[in-house]
Amino acid sequence: MSNDYDIIIVGAGMVGATLACALGQQGFRVAVVEAVQPDFNWPTDSIDQRVSAITCASQKIFESIGAWETMQAQRVSPYQEMRVWDATGNGAIHFDSADLGVPLLGHIVENRVTLFALHQQLEALDNITLLTPATITQLDISTDHAQVALDDGKVLTASLVVAADGSRSRLRELAGIETSGWSYHQHGVVAHITTSKTHQYTAWQRFMPDGPLAFLPLADGSSSIVWSTTPEHAEALLALDDAAFLDQLQSTFGDSLGRMLACGPRAAFPLRMQHAKAYTLPRLALLGDAAHTVHPLAGQGVNLGLADAASLAEVLVNARQQRQDIGAHKVLRRYERWRKGENLAMIATMDGFKRLFGSTKPVIKWVRNVGLGLTNSTTPVKNLIMRQAMGLEGDLSRLAKGQSLGGDQ
Ligand SMILES: Cc1cc2nc3c(=O)[nH]c(=O)nc-3n(C[C@H](O)[C@H](O)[C@H](O)COP(=O)(O)OP(=O)(O)OC[C@H]3O[C@@H](n4cnc5c(N)ncnc54)[C@H](O)[C@@H]3O)c2cc1C
Numbered sequence: 001m002s003n004d005y006d007i008i009i010v011g012a013g014m015v016g017a018t019l020a021c022a023l024g025q026q027g028f029r030v031a032v033v034e035a036v037q038p039d040f041n042w043p044t045d046s047i048d049q050r051v052s053a054i055t056c057a058s059q060k061i062f063e064s065i066g067a068w069e070t071m072q073a074q075r076v077s078p079y080q081e082m083r084v085w086d087a088t089g090n091g092a093i094h095f096d097s098a099d100l101g102v103p104l105l106g107h108i109v110e111n112r113v114t115l116f117a118l119h120q121q122l123e124a125l126d127n128i129t130l131l132t133p134a135t136i137t138q139l140d141i142s143t144d145h146a147q148v149a150l151d152d153g154k155v156l157t158a159s160l161v162v163a164a165d166g167s168r169s170r171l172r173e174l175a176g177i178e179t180s181g182w183s184y185h186q187h188g189v190v191a192h193i194t195t196s197k198t199h200q201y202t203a204w205q206r207f208m209p210d211g212p213l214a215f216l217p218l219a220d221g222s223s224s225i226v227w228s229t230t231p232e233h234a235e236a237l238l239a240l241d242d243a244a245f246l247d248q249l250q251s252t253f254g255d256s257l258g259r260m261l262a263c264g265p266r267a268a269f270p271l272r273m274q275h276a277k278a279y280t281l282p283r284l285a286l287l288g289d290a291a292h293t294v295h296p297l298a299g300q301g302v303n304l305g306l307a308d309a310a311s312l313a314e315v316l317v318n319a320r321q322q323r324q325d326i327g328a329h330k331v332l333r334r335y336e337r338w339r340k341g342e343n344l345a346m347i348a349t350m351d352g353f354k355r356l357f358g359s360t361k362p363v364i365k366w367v368r369n370v371g372l373g374l375t376n377s378t379t380p381v382k383n384l385i386m387r388q389a390m391g392l393e394g395d396l397s398r399l400a401k402g403q404s405l406g407g408d409q
Pocket residue numbers: 010011012013014015016033034035036051052053054134135136164165166167169170171188189190226269287288289290296298299300301302303304305
């Protein structure tokens with residue numbers, strides 16, 4: 001019996017949609033199941049509450065699958081510098097793309113802009129079937145196929161089913177894959193803020209004992225904030241009127257960007273570290289937030305997921321070239337071995353940062369302020385951190401290097 005599809009991807013967020021584009025462009029027959037029908041009709045003068053720092057490696061992935069041009073035409077905001085400082089001392093660090101001889105460190109992009117560009121690419125591919133709004137209700141894995149049932153009664157079969165359905169992945173749950181992790185006891189408050197000084201193409205981050213406060217530069221000169229703080233404080237911040245909120249923001253951040261003039265709607269997201277105990281089973285793979293979530297303090301979450309998508313696509317294309325079964329566990333384990341180590345290293349780094357900057361112990365405060373100063377004055381270390389933040393270190397996929405998946409470049 002032949003399967004309906006080669007691959008079923010559950011979840012068409014930034015990660016699932018990227019994987020679908022990469023595989024669809026390679027001729028795989030792909031079904032994408034997405035719970036929320038995307039709505040791309042937003043007022044042109046509005047800015048999405050959710051933005052992401054997109055690394056240079058992720059930009060290359062978007063370029064490779066043809067989405068970057070649409071993203072640029074919509075709105076992306078380059079940043080050239082990052083300034084990080086500790087509110088409880090004088091430790092500070094300044095990263096500048098000029099030190100690496102490159103024009104920028106990355107871009108801040110509204111999540112809906114990225115999704116719009118990816119969906120434009122998906123719609124152009126006849127071998128992709130987007131099923132939305134639809135969710136999965138059942139998973140059955142047998143020796144030669146995976147089968148999923150949808151809430152509208154449809155049943156789909158494929159050689160491989162992929163979970164890209166986010167941190168509370170239903171597919172991961174149906175597959176019985178457990179996660180480990182813990183709450184950071186912080187919520188991330190997000191909002192769009194207008195300041196009297198423009199951002200100077202700089203991402204700013206001030207570390208407070210309750211969590212970091214980041215100002216990310218937007219294309220119109222304003223900034224998008226991620227204010228990580230205790231759940232109680234986050235709730236109180238959401239309840240304030242705009243003027244009182246801006247007052248608190250001003251006193252917490254200081255005057256590096258002048259006066260806080262206006263803010264858009266606010267929202268808060270609970271922050272958790274979570275890691276799936278396995279990324280693969282026979283005929284099943286997890287990626288993106290379904291496999292791992294990290295603290296947003298270094299803006300790496302979706303970038304790790306995009307790296308997963310590019311690596312999985314490469315493994316599957318290679319397997320097909322070698323006439324191997326793309327759902328075989330030994331094939332999928334190549335993806336798991338490739339990505340698990342890199343993701344765990346980032347999780348550990350983010351966790352270490354969170355603990356280091358969250359401590360009020362005098363000795364730790366001293367260590368981090370001295371450490372920031374030393375790192376700032378040690379060019380090779382600083383450059384390595386910058387290259388890591390840009391996604392340029394580690395075992396990069398062909399797409400992240402700007403090469404085609406067919407390996408013909
Ligand atoms: C405050 C905050 C700031 C952040 N800032 C950054 C940043 O600057 N840079 C960065 O790299 N990362 C950042 N992140 C992390 C980033 O947002 C996530 O890592 C990223 O969104 C994960 O993408 P994903 O596609 O894996 O999952 P999601 O974005 O969660 O997408 C999952 C998709 O699956 C769909 N879905 C869910 N369940 C089902 C189902 N049962 N059936 C079908 N479809 C389903 C959902 O509708 C959704 O479309 C931030 C996170 C937070 C909370």
